[in-house]
Each structure stands twice: as C-alpha cells, then as structure tokens.
Amino acid sequence: MIPLNQRLQRVSNYIKGDYLADIGSDHAYLPIFAIKNKLTKKAIAGEVIKGPFDASKRNVSEHQLSNHIDVRLGDGLTVIQHEDAITSITICGMGGPLIAKIISDGADKLHNKPRLVLQSNIQSSAIRIKLTELNYGIINEEIMEEKGHIYEIIVAEYFENKPTMTRAELKFGPELVKDKNDLFNKKWEREKEALLKIKNNLNPNTHAKRLNEINDELDLINEVL
Template sequence: MLQLNQRLTYVSEYIQGDCLADIGSDHAYLPIYALEHHLIRTAIAGEVIQGPYDASIKNVQAYGYDSQIDVRLGDGLSILTDSDHVDTITICGMGGPLIAQILQQGASKLKSHMRLVLQSNVQTETLRRTLEQLDFEIKQELIFKEKGHIYELIVADYQTNSQPLTQQELKFGPILLHHKNPQFIEKWQREVDALEKIKAQLDATKHQQRLEEINAEIEMINEVL
C-alpha cells in the first residue's frame, strides 16, 4: 500500500464522488492512494512538465492502475473534457495565486456538482477571492505544518447564493478565523514580524503611503491574534 505524507492524507479525506482529477499530480501519488482506499473509481492525473508526466505513468503502471488512472500532459484544467464526469478536483502544493490562475483559466471546465480541494502554501487570500468570483463556497479549511512549512487546505463546493466574504474572512479564512490553532497563530505572527522588518527599512517621508498600508495590515492581524 502506498503511504502518503500528512498533507496529502488530509486532502484525501475530502475527496467525493467516483472520479478525481488531480492537477499537478506529483507522481500520481494521490490518485493511487485514493484508488487503493476505495475513495474513487477512476482518476485523471494532470502534469504540465514532461518529466513528472513520465514519472506518473511509471508509478501508475507499477501499482497496476493503468485502466483506472489516465495520466495526461497539459496545462491546468485544459486536460479535462466534458466526457470525463469529474466529481472532485484537487490542486495541491502551490501558491494561492497560481491555483487561482489555474481555476480562472479553466473556469469553463468547472461544473456545479464538482468539489474543489485546494492546498495553498502562500497567499491564500487571492485564492479565496477567486473561489468567490467563481461561485464556489468554502465548506472547510485546515491549517497545519509539515516539514517546517505551513499549509492551508480549502474545500469548496458550488454555491450561487452564498454570502460574500468580509475582508477579514478573505485574508484569514472564514472557518480558520473561528479555529485559531497554534499553526494559525504562528503563520500570522511570522507575517507581523516580516512586516515590522519591512517597516523598519522605510523612510517616513518618502514612503508614507506604504507605511500607512503596513500599519493597517499589522493592526488587522494583531486584532485577529
């Protein structure tokens, strides 16, 4: 049986339906694991670079899932077709802006029954804004640490009449705001420390507007902490 790292194990817990599309599949580990644990019936593993694509094909063959996992080479959601009947899309281990860009460019491939399970390592606010624009409502959020890196996991389902997120909810997460675990505190304390360092290097006369922006951001974070 394939052993997943903790961050992908968390992702696997939110997969639903028969068909998974894993974008940026990283050796097809998640689709293989999902099949081994009977979470899905079929999967599509997408890779944008030839090397990881070849590695994914080898892995799928080694585990004997040639007929159930279709490894495809292409950019983002462009690998999907209307005949695929995908139920869950996973995009993991990327920055929030890149995941947001993948969703925006592939918006025509998103269907109302689909679930999105997205794992961001930086700038998740951008991703939340994009989900709101695409009418996907955040149903679950996790924040956790693995190998020194802090990750945020977002689970979103299609919802046209959801309430718009506040500025605080966009920045910190509508669910994470109410579950401030040690990783949440650590992430945002790091952010305050980084902003304080930037602030110390700015000239009060030349950079007045930037200083005001930084002070406002520090104030918002401290208010939440």
C-alpha cells in the same frame, strides 16, 4: 503502499464522488492512494512538465492502475475534457495566487460543479477571493504544519447564490478564524514579524503607499489575534 505525506493524506479526506482530477499531480501519488483506498473510482493525474508526467505514467503502470488513472499532459485544468464528469478537483503544493489563476483560467472546466480541495503554501487569500467570484463557498478549512512549513487546505463547493466573505475571512479563512488554534496564531505571528521587518526597512518619504498598506495589514492581524 504508496508513500503519501501527511499533507496529502489530509487532502485525501475531502475527496468526493467517483472521479478525481488531481492537477500538478507529482508522481500521481494522490490519485494512486485515492484509488487503492477506494476514495474514488477513477482519476486524472494532470502534469504540465514532461518529466513529472513520465514519472506519473511509470508510477500508475507499476501499481497496475492504468485502467483507473489517466495521466494527461497539459496546463492546469486544460487536462479535463468536457465529457469528464469530474466530482473532485485537487490542486496541492502551490502558492495561492497560482492556484487562483489555475481555477480562474479553467473556469469553463467547472461545469460539473466539482468539489475543489486546494492546498496552498502561501497567500491563501488569493484563492478565497477567486472562489467567491466563481460562486464557490468554503465548507471546510484546515491548517497544518509539516517539516517546519505551515499549510492551509481549503475545501469549497459550488453555491447557486454567490457566497460573500468579510475582509478578515478572505485573509484568515472563514473556518480557520472561528477556531484560532495555536498553529493559526503561530502562522500570523510569523507574518506579523515579517511585515514589521519590511516596515522597518522602508523609507517613509519614498514608500508612503506601501507603509500604509503594511500598517493596514498589521492592524487587521492584531485585531484577529
């Protein structure tokens, strides 16, 4: 069986429909797992770097799934062709700003209104801001810890009317903020400590603007915690 870490197993729970595009596929583990477990019927494994692309091709071939998984070399959503009736897009294991850039640059590839399942390592707020701009609303979120790292999974669907989020929802997650569990508190206590460290090293005379931004962020974190 394909070795799938807990993070990607959680992501796989949200795959919808018959055609998955996994961007930055990392050995095509997720598409292989999804096909073998009948979570979808066919998939694209997209890779921007030749090494991981070759590894993905080998893996798909070894699992005899070349008829079901198309490994494509290209940047972000450029691997999706207009005629592909994609129903789910997964982008995992990257920073929030990079994921936001990928869906922004490839916005024209979302014509089929696929579900987006996005797992970020840092700065998920960048994703939420971009989703609202693209008329995507968040229907589910998860926070999880693996090997000492805290990750967030965002599941979004296309909405005809542009969804809106408050400043706190954009920063903390509209679903996560409803259920402030121990992991949520742990993550934001860590963020708070990091901000306080930065704050203590800034000169009030030369870094007044940054200090104001940090104080503003700390106020918001304290309010939510």
